Amino acid sequence: MRVVAALSGGVDSAVAAARLIDAGHDVVGVHLALAREAAVGGPGSRGCCSIEDSRDARRVADVLGIPYFVWDMSERFMEDVIDDFVAEYAAGRTPNPCVRCNERIKFAAVLERAQALGFDAVGTGHYARIESGERGAELHRSVDPEKDQSYVLAVINADQLAGALFPLGDSHKDEVRAEAKERGLLVADKPDSHDICFIPTGDTAAFLRKRLGPAEADIVDAESGEVLGHTDVAYALTIGQRRGLDLRRPASDGQPRYVVDVDLSTSRVQVGPRSALAVTELVGDHVRWCGPVEDGEVNGHVQVRAHGEPVPAKAVVESDAVTVYMSEPIFGVAAGQTLVMYSGTRAVLSATIKVTAHD
Amino acid sequence: MWIEVSSSVGNASSLHTAGRGARRVVEESRESIAASLDVRPSEVIFTSGGTEADNLAIKGIYWARKSLDPNLNRVLASSIEHHAVLDPVEWLEKHEGADVKWIDVDVLGRVDLAVVGQALAKPGVALCSVMWANNEVGTIQDVATIASLCADAGVPFHTDAVQAFGQIPLDLNLRGLAAASLSGHKIGGPMGVGALIARRDLQMTPVAHGGGQEREVRSGTLDVPAIAGFAEAVRLGVLEREKHAAVLETLRDALIARVVELVPGATLSGDPADRLPNNAHFTFAGCEGDALLMLLDAAGIHVSTGSACTSGVPEPSHVLLAMGVSEATARGSLRFSLGRTSTQSDIDRLAEVLPAVVERAGRAGVLSLARSTES
Structure with missing residues (x-):
């Protein structure tokens, strides 16, 4: 060839x-x-x-x-x-x-x-x-x-x-x-490359700030509504993120807090305990069959990030949309991430996550 | 010759016996080159090649003139110069406060003589530089007229003669011609050696300071074997130029005729008459030059597309853009260079594969075009 x-x-x-x-x-x-x-x-x-x-x-x-x-x-x-x-x-x-x-x-x-x-x-x-x-x-x-x-x-x-x-x-x-x-x-x-190739410094927030300008938002406790901090790059914060929030006050229970929601329209970023990140259902669009197309349903494992743990799941596909049901929760999933369904070692399909839910 | 000279180890600047031997080779080479070019031996300044010769001329003349009179701050250069001239001129503009006037060319790549005249009429010109013949499209400039205009204005004129040397007759005693750059490997000599031919009365500030070699304007130990090889290449190049040029011109005209006949979208670039005997340059509408190059390379035909950036990205040629060619068309350009080993059968072979290559490259080119109109 x-x-x-x-x-x-x-x-x-x-x-x-x-x-x-x-x-x-x-x-x-x-x-x-x-x-x-x-x-x-x-x-x-x-x-x-x-x-x-x-x-x-x-x-x-x-x-x-x-x-x-x-x-x-x-x-x-x-x-x-x-x-x-x-x-x-x-x-x-x-x-x-x-x-x-x-x-x-x-x-x-x-x-x-x-x-x-x-x-x-x-x-x-x-x-x-x-x-x-x-x-x-x-x-x-x-x-x-x-x-x-x-x-x-x-x-x-x-x-x-x-x-x-x-x-x-x-x-x-x-x-x-x-x-x-x-x-x-x-x-x-030669060392492996890990960063995003067009952000060689690895500072995604700085890159986005340069392109998008500032986006001020309060960081609030998801349960009490108390304002815990502030960010000027709200869009750079992602669900499941723990580092770099610069929260001025520790949580009452002493546990780490994570971003659980980013709402750019109301300029509010909510933080909460890890348990608030649990997701058992994913809805994705932009379905791509990677190789042969299967009949509507795929049983196997779902993975939502490049080096994430695969979790047992069932995917139901209807035209360009897919709903994935996990038998155990996964944590810290944001809209925009790619979900990939595996059957054994085979990557069967991918989709872009639109909505996440917990039953 | 190179092996013979390389086996003696003397430094041409040393006083001992081996040094004297080396110096003798250098000076005999200098005299031989001067004789071939009809200039004085003291007018031959050896350099590491055409690029260094251009840098020495542009910066050296600019600095010397400016130190003579601070008002001599303007630099005139054609917009189709090789990067070895373009970049030092831009550097002077950026770092030394030079006021640069780029001289436009017409659609055939000829420098506008009226613009040269007008630019020289204004005071403060430190130097003017126009290449003898263009390395991409092959157009030969009216150097005699430009040099003469410069002489009238009292402005030193430099020409990058790297491409023209060995291809067309060069009169280095033209009225007004102050300096000319030459390169060894372009005439079949060694790589890494060249010369700036500079009139005896031309003042230049050194670029490389040190031991004071080469009229005190180009310090550094000389590459004796390369200089010996360069001198021999100059001797043969001048001696055999006419004979080879006649052969090349016939082949070149055959190549141009075949390409234009076989490929409907092909346009010859540059001056059809006043062009280098070894150069045929075309633009192929709707194709990308690097796709053409890749496909021809696979067919055993070696061509070039022009310049690329440091990381190898093909660039639309500044020469074609200066000639008024659109960026899209400039991306589909190709240069065919002929040499002493080129034959009619090479041209037949090209004619055999070129139509299919252009057709295929056109399809690959159309993909990206379709994309850019769609988005």
């Missing part, structure tokens, strides 16, 4: 590309330029993005002996991921930009462009497995539970899955690092 290997400049995508070559594919390395400063100045002035990563990616391609190109996806990334991220927070929801990027950029814009240029697939260094089931390709968890990324990939549909290759799904991270070293790839000991 002719394959585009997406090279981020990190160790995972480097080893993934090497394995694609070993598998006999005709591989071209492509680095995606995503976040980008606008060009300013006189004729010929240049704006630039992650220089170190693109150099590392180029070096990987050179060591592997494959052609290397940079695809400028910064405009699409700005519209579909960064603007969407800001708009979701402004609307009081908690989005996952990596999920959005996989859905709109990596396995949409990039895959479409690759296919238009005559490639058969896009290969990435994600930790997930693609298994061929009776009814087509299925997405499964990685064998490395620590690194499993099936959650952020569960937004891609059957067609997109057919054009994706994840050569690292059967490996553990330490094996991948060792292999990179053996192959002479200098990115072998």
